[in-house]
Amino acid sequence: MKEYSNKEIKVLWNPEKCIHARECVKGLPEVFCRDSTPWINMQGASSEEIMKIVDRCPSGALTYEKVGSENRKSANSTCAKIKVMKNGPLLVEGGCSLTDNEGKELAGQGSYALCRCGGSGKKPLCDGTHTKIGFDDTK
Secondary structure, rough: EEEEOOOOOOEOOOOOOOOOOOOHHHOOOOOOOOOOOEEEEEOOHHHHHHHHHOOOOOOOOEEEEEEOOOEEEEEEOOOEEEEEEEOOOEEEEEEOOEEEEOOOEEOOOEEEEEOOOOOOOOOOOOOOHHOOOOOOOOO
């Protein structure tokens, strides 16, 4: 888990959950830039703008919390919902954890993406391989 902060909020990035949908980069490139180090520039926009873009993260790899609070926030932190993405993963949103056959938690409460193409190197989680292999869910 990587943490980036300004005086108002902390943005947390979990690279293991990231499916590289690029909602952050497309939505607020002055904050989220993969070619920069660090890749998140918390001074690039207001906290409100940053929170709005973090809420668009489909996998839940990006979350935020207000400074001084321990409650992580994302748009998908309420009841559980599963959404089928066209030619992509199953997005699990909300209060649903994922455990393996031995009871070890693979993904906690919040959002994550499940592989549907069979090509992920992080199964059962999606790693974005569906894009590279041209997965077509109509076949």
